[in-house]
Amino acid sequence: MGQYAEDLLWVVNSPSLISPSGEWLLLSPGQIDPQQLRLFMDRQASRKVGLYFERLMLYWLTHIRGVEMVAHALPVRMDGRTLGELDFLFVDERGRLTHWEVAVKFFLHLPDQPWQGSHFVGPNSNDSFERKTRRIFDHQLPLSHRVRDDVEIREAVVKGCLFYPPGGCPPSTLPPAMSVSHDRGSWVHRRDLDQVVDSDATFQILAKPFWLSVNAASAQEASWMTGDEFVLTVDQTLQEFDRPIFAVRWETPTGKITSESKVPHRFFVVPDHWPGKR
Numbered sequence: 001m002g003q004y005a006e007d008l009l010w011v012v013n014s015p016s017l018i019s020p021s022g023e024w025l026l027l028s029p030g031q032i033d034p035q036q037l038r039l040f041m042d043r044q045a046s047r048k049v050g051l052y053f054e055r056l057m058l059y060w061l062t063h064i065r066g067v068e069m070v071a072h073a074l075p076v077r078m079d080g081r082t083l084g085e086l087d088f089l090f091v092d093e094r095g096r097l098t099h100w101e102v103a104v105k106f107f108l109h110l111p112d113q114p115w116q117g118s119h120f121v122g123p124n125s126n127d128s129f130e131r132k133t134r135r136i137f138d139h140q141l142p143l144s145h146r147v148r149d150d151v152e153i154r155e156a157v158v159k160g161c162l163f164y165p166p167g168g169c170p171p172s173t174l175p176p177a178m179s180v181s182h183d184r185g186s187w188v189h190r191r192d193l194d195q196v197v198d199s200d201a202t203f204q205i206l207a208k209p210f211w212l213s214v215n216a217a218s219a220q221e222a223s224w225m226t227g228d229e230f231v232l233t234v235d236q237t238l239q240e241f242d243r244p245i246f247a248v249r250w251e252t253p254t255g256k257i258t259s260e261s262k263v264p265h266r267f268f269v270v271p272d273h274w275p276g277k278r
Helices: 003-013 034-043 048-064 131-146 192-194 216-218 226-241
Strands: 070-076 081-091 097-109 153-166 184-189 200-206 245-251 266-272
Touching: 003 034, 003 192, 034 048, 048 070, 048 097, 048 153, 070 097, 070 131, 081 131, 097 131, 131 153, 153 192, 184 192, 184 226, 192 226, 192 266, 200 226
Parallel strands: 097 153, 153 184, 184 266
Antiparallel strands: 070 081, 081 097, 200 245, 245 266
């Protein structure tokens, strides 16, 4: 079906990272026109995961749901200062003026010592689940009050994945607003890479902006590595860039990737000094 279509399905149908506040319309493959989607995405290509996610969301709202888009990425200014921007302002199928702030985020769980007050930290350790949700709910969503006084619905739409150490699981008490039903992966320091690498799996490092969906169709077109090749590539990449690496592991006992293979498992490899700085 193609990378764009698979990613669009993930954008719409994947679990939310925050507790949903309203109804949600799912997407089926038959609703997607792959050629139209490809042309739409290629017109404003970006390597940034967030902008890629937002454009897929724009396509879904305008070309599939057919909502009346009032504004997209609308700057909000006061006294010559830009306070922020509205991601989406639209009239939904029921005629309600709706303000959405959208984001795709990936957070790694630190089960023991928190980092800067959080147990859920981004690959860029200056980011955290709590910081992002505070920004959305306390700053971004209230901005539409300055633009329109007839907004009926204000919602945050946050998709993504939470990553746990191998064998780890969500804590008994989650941060406020975090959904129990979230996508999950794992993460390891480089020194613990042997916990996720073995000879019965193949691996691929995921390049931005294609961090959203992983599926058999896209995997067949990708460059996959054996465990030894993957470890060598990780070491070379960390030496050059010294930043977290996003990868996928697919158990393939026969050494071949087929549609019958197991669902791939996404994980981060982080430098041994992470979340601190070298």
